[in-house]
Amino acid sequence: MAAKEAAAEENKDHGVLYMGIDLGSSRTSVSASNGVRETIASYVGYPKDVVARKLLKKDVLFGDEALEKRLSLDFHRPLAHGKLKFQSAAGKEAEDAVRATKDLLAEIIRRSRPRKDELIYAVIGVPAQASIKNKEAILNAARESVDSVMLCSEPFAVAYGLDMLDDVLVIDIGAGTTDLCRMHGTMPEESDQITINYAGDFIDDELMKAFQKTCKGAAFSVQMVKTVKEKYASVSDEMERALVTFPVSGKPTQFDVTNDVRNCCRSIIKPIVDGLQKLIETFDPEFQEKLRSRVLLAGGGSLIRGLDYAIESYMHEHLGGGKVIRIEEPVYGGANGALKIAHDMPAEYWEKLR
Amino acid sequence: MPGSGPGLFSEAEVRRLMRIEFERSQRYKIPLVCFVIAVDRMDRLLDMYGQDFKNDLLRGVQSLLRQTVRESDLTGSVVDDKVVVLVTHTPPEGARSLANRMLEGARKLSFRAGARTIKITLSIGGSHNQHGTNLFFDTLVEVAEGGLSVAQGAGGDRYVHSELYEFFQAKHERERRERGEPLTEAPAFDAPLEGAQSASLPAALPADPVADLADAHRDVLRDIVAEEGTKALQSARKAQEALVHAIEDMQTKGGDPNLAAELESYKRQIDVLERRIAKLTQLLAMTEDDLRRLIDAKSIDPGVASIYKTVQGLDDATSNAKAKKELMKRIFQANLELKEQLKPGTPG
Structure with missing residues (x-):
């Protein structure tokens, strides 16, 4: 058996490109075993008409380019709110969401520059509590571009990538959802995972409401708010002043939104800690202390300044203590972990799933 | 190819002779085929082996053409190292076999460049005068040049017979109208021999919003065809002609009291035609996709090979190897179950 496994391991470096893909609501990232790492915003756009197609000279646009040209496009964010949109849509909208997911996956795989003569084996991180319908759609989308594919929970991939498999709590703050996952040396089960909607999009919504009050008469879009958030996001008392310029009756006007940004970013702390509390209190009491002191903060949301300390x-205030560690590469944490899983998976498993 | 190369007419001479031959063929309804021929990768060959080699190569091609076509056929140079060949008394069906003979002959040619033997291939674009529309000589050559571009774009060593007669013809008609020249250079293939009036668009329509609309449609169609090189041309042309006829009728009935009703009827027609154009445009977009795929295929990224050994693999020396193997097994089993669950026919 050992010899068989060794042979299988040896085969791995011949003609197979392993990929870890983090299919997120906001960003989709890939780490591949050829050393390529890529990330794109999870936006897909199709030219609205022939005029737009001629102008853009492309059939489909992705990421920031799609965002920039969105007025000329049928614009999709296929994984908004942490799940494939088809669940909440019907008819053409659902078809479009599935098509956009397929195209997004194909694009991120293309950007990882696989050789034509290599097989592609991919592990895709999906939200912890993705429905079976969602998983099916993602698998179907992926199968068109890869030779064998597996799904795994995103927070598990993050922890696996950091080799932190025992008594760890993972907070993976995405755009659509925040996944909380309890790792205790085995595969996390449903009771080990909590998914909440207090994530990047929630902060955007709160900022929209807050800006409407603070920036009287100003015109701004969700995308503008998102840009402000990405630039200034912080929960620190001593944060940099957030001065933004929005048009008021067409005239650019400056507003100080420092307090709004801080308060809105802070709005996700309580629900997250409440979720952690649920995972801690239902854990073996003997190991609760250890769990509390190993909390991993991952995902794009972990880029909010001071969030780990906050x-x-x-946690100190409400759970009697805790230690939060922010992972080094929030954007690629999930993809790196998924790549590691892809590598560590025996070759015969890949074969059986082809 | 040098215009004054031995055995070849200069560009001006060959054009003049070809025009005469073309007009004669049109007048006497003689089938005629035009080829525009280029040596594939000529620029690279010139860069690599120099002008002398290029001259040798062109002499070889010229000799091949002489052997392939008849004495009475006209062979001459045009700009950018292309050769134009006018073959009379040859129907369109015969053009392909003649072109294939040239392609085959070129493949057998070999040239010496120092110690190396260089093989060449040709790209050939073709056109003919059997299309049934009014045809200018310039149109004939340009249609063949269009075919040559497609042949070169598709990798060379092939013959492409283009059918973009309407597009180039419309372009020439428009240019002539703008210059105030008559549109009678080339009588239609089946038009009366003497005193024939051109059946093409009116030379100068009076300023009129409806005429402007027709012009706009023509421009849109031209742009589309120019960009896409498409198959949908004939239908689009019919649509365009219908619009023009409508406008002509409107103009001749300028004082008619029933003009408003007729105008309404034409508007409906225009609406139908616009919808047809939209449909054709969709078809053109598909053609554009095909072309883009061809272009993409020419610039394929070879990719980056997997460097698996630089990343940690799972072996017994890995920390927690046993636990990790168990985790891998669990992930695999979960995915296998999912696969089984999602098999068609499995209850949900």
């Missing part, structure tokens, strides 16, 4: 201090 969660930690809130």
Whole structure:
């Protein structure tokens, strides 16, 4: 058996490109075993008409380019709110969401520059509590571009990538959802995972409401708000002043939105710690202390300045202590972990799933 | 190819002779085929082996053409190292076999460049005068040049017979109208021999919003065809002609009291035609996709090979190897179950 496995392992470096893909609501990232790492915003756009197609000279646009040209496009964010849109849509909209997901996956795979003569084996990180319908859609989308594919929970992939498999709590703050996952040396089960909607999009919504009050008469879009958030996001008392310029009756006007940004970013701390509390209190009491002191903060949301300390201090206040570690590469954490899983998976498993 | 190369007419001479031959063929309804021929990768060959080699090569091609076509056929140079060949008394069906003979002959040619033997291939674009529309000589050559571009774009070593007669003809008609020249250079293939009036678009329509609309449609169609090189041309042309006829009728009935009713009827026609154009445009978009795929195929990224050994693999020396193997097994089993669950026919 050992010899068989060794042979299988040896085969791995011949003609197979392994990929870890983090299919997120906001960004889709890939880490591949050829050393290529790529990330794109999870936006897909199709030219609205022939005029737009001629102008853009493309049939489909992705990421920031799609965002920039969205007025000329049928614009899709296929994984909004942490799940494939087809669940909440019907008819053409559902078909479009599935098509956009397929195209997005094909694009991120293309960007990882696989050789034509290599097989592609991919592990795709999906939200912890993705429905079976969602998984089916993602698998179908992926199968057109890869030779064998597996799904795994995103927070598990993050923890696996960091080799932190025992007594760890993972907070993976995405755009659509925040996944909380309890790792205890085995595969996390349903009771080990909690998914909440207090994530990047929630902060955007809160900022929209807050800006409407603070920036009287100003005109702004969700995308503008998102840009402000990405630039200034912080929960620190001593944060940099957030000065933004929005048009008021067509005239650019400056507003100070520092407090709004801070308060809205803080709005996700309580629900996250509440979720952690649920995972801690239902864990073996002997290991609760250890779990509390190993909290991994991952995902794009972990880029909010001071969030690790803020969660930690809130945990001290409400859970009697805690230690939060922000992962080094929030954008690629999930993809790196998924790549590691892809590598560590025995070759015969890949074969059986082809 | 040098215009004054031995055995070849200069560009001006060959054009003049070809025009005469073309007009004679049109007048006496003689089937005629035009080829525009280029040596594939000529620029690269010139860069690599120099002008002398290029001259040798062109002499070889010229000799091949002489052997392939008849004495009475006209062979001459045009700009950018292309050769134009006018073959009379040859129907369109015969053009392909003649072109294939040239392609085959070129493949057998070999040239010496120092110690190396260089093989060449040709790209050939073709056109003919059997299309049934009014045809200018310039149109004939340009249609063949269009075919040559497609042949070169598709990798060379092939013959492409283009059918973009309407597009180039419309372009020439428009240019002549703008210059105030008559449109009678080339009588239609089946038009009366003497005193024939051109059946093409009116030379100068009076300023009129409806005429402007027709012009706009023509421009849109031209742009589309120019960009896409498409198959949908004939239908689009019919649509365009119908619009023009409508406008002509409107103009001749300028004082008619029933003009408003007729105008309404034409508007409906225009609406139908616009919808047809939209449909054709969709078809053109598909053609554009095909072309883009061809272009993409020419610039394929070879990719980056997997470098698996630089990343940690799972072996017994890995920390927690046993636990990790168990985790891998669990992930695999979960995915296998999912696969079984999603098999068609499995209850949901």
